[in-house]
Amino acid sequence: MPYDQEKQTAIAAVTQAAQLCEAVRQGLVPAAIEKNDKSPVTIADYGAQALICKALAEAFPSDPVVGEEDTTDLRQAAPVLAAVTAQVQQALPSATDSDVLSYIDHGNGDVAPRYWTLDPIDGTKGFLRGDQYAIALALIEDGEIKVGVLGCPFLSFGNETGLLLVAVRGEGTVMMPLAGGQPQRLTVADTSDSDHYRLVESMESGHGDHGQQHAVAHAVGITAPSLRMDSQAKYAAVAAGQAVLYLRLPSPKTPDYREKIWDHAAGVIVVEEAGGRVTDMHGKPLDFASAARFPNNKGVVVSNGAIHDAVLAALRGA
CATH class of the missing domain: 3.40.190.80 (D-Maltodextrin-Binding Protein; domain 2)
Known part of the structure; x- marks a missing residue:
């Protein structure tokens, strides 16, 4: 099917990033530093961008990635970099500090005829509070979004907490547990609901x-x-x-x-x-x-x- 490789790569990368984010959130008091715009950024932001950009660079080396994070502040914060690398190594044991910086900066691409856009943690303040946040990844071609994946580790609809939403243009949207399980097709609410x-x-x-x-x-x-x-x-x-x-x-x-x-x-x-x-x-x-x-x-x-x-x-x- 069209975009199947892109969809599967995105699902795997976002799931892996969500596992890193939850490991940070559950195991640590999130260590935040401040970017130049004063918004909080955590070990999880950087680690999630590193994992996703590494996966995209390997699968689609010609595709630029327009991501939220860069390494300007991280390069000046050695203890934070060490913590990011330690988290990335849970998924990529051989990763070095230099590798991690390179992976993150792969997300500093420009809008192009075909590109990915990534927010490694959308809702960082929610993440820091223990509330909702999302790992958000999308593929754009010729200005049209073709694939989108939202990983929402703290989201609950029904009995499941931790959800993955996946959409491919023309194929509908499905939702499944981040931990694995059967996809469920989604439909917006009727106005009479x-x-x-x-x-x-x-x-x-x-x-x-x-x-x-x-x-x-x-x-x-x-x-x-x-x-x-x-x-x-x-x-x-x-x-x-x-x-x-x-x-x-x-x-x-x-x-x-x-x-x-x-x-x-x-x-x-x-x-x-x-x-x-x-x-x-x-x-x-x-x-x-x-x-x-x-x-x-x-x-x-x-x-x-x-x-x-x-x-x-x-x-x-x-």
């Missing part, structure tokens, strides 16, 4: 315009309390029918902010292939062909599809 007719939104108040998001949700008849979680696990909630709407609208404090591609790519295809719809707040498709940040898109609207036009109309009237 009153139990799940709700908004899912970020735990972080600075992530979007929460006031406007609630007003728009109310305008389309959503009155239930919001589901709150970190990371692209919010996309998983929409794809799995646990919510019908996720809005990421620019904060009034940063009205010109443009979203990063790795914060959305895997989630977008997971929702779309489950029957949902994703655009910017003006109804335009997200542009994955141009740059690491969306140059021509403002905000992100994620829905079950059925309410999407009504949401866009509410935004125009806001």
Whole structure:
């Protein structure tokens, strides 16, 4: 089947990275350092990027990877580098510090006709709190997302905790336990599903315009309390029918902010292939062909599809 090698490579790499992340989260008080933008980054971020980039470089050596992390700060923090290498060695026993730095920097590629984009831990603050986070990997060709994998080690739907969501363009979205098991095909919630007719939104108040998001949700008849979680696990909630709407609208404090591609790519295809719809707040498709940040898109609207036009109309009237 088309993209089967890409899908299998991505599943294996994200699963391996999720195991590293959980080993760090469960076994350590997460050791965080600060990047130049002051957001926390952990041993797990670097280790997950190293493992995934190593796998992609071996399987698809011509494909650039546009990842979140680089080694600028890590090269100045020898104890953290040693800790990252020790974690990577659990999967790759022969890896050296130099190898690990090289693997991570393989993720410093540029947008191209075909490339991967990676967020090794989306929702680092959630990871540090012991809440939701996601390992998010996607393949883009000619501006269209072809494969997306979301590893959500702390996510629970039903009796399983630790879930993997996988989507291939034209083949639908499936969900399976990270620990292994049968895949389950996902479908977004029907608008008549009153139990799940709700908004899912970020735990972080600075992530979007929460006031406007609630007003728009109310305008389309959503009155239930919001589901709150970190990371692209919010996309998983929409794809799995646990919510019908996720809005990421620019904060009034940063009205010109443009979203990063790795914060959305895997989630977008997971929702779309489950029957949902994703655009910017003006109804335009997200542009994955141009740059690491969306140059021509403002905000992100994620829905079950059925309410999407009504949401866009509410935004125009806001």
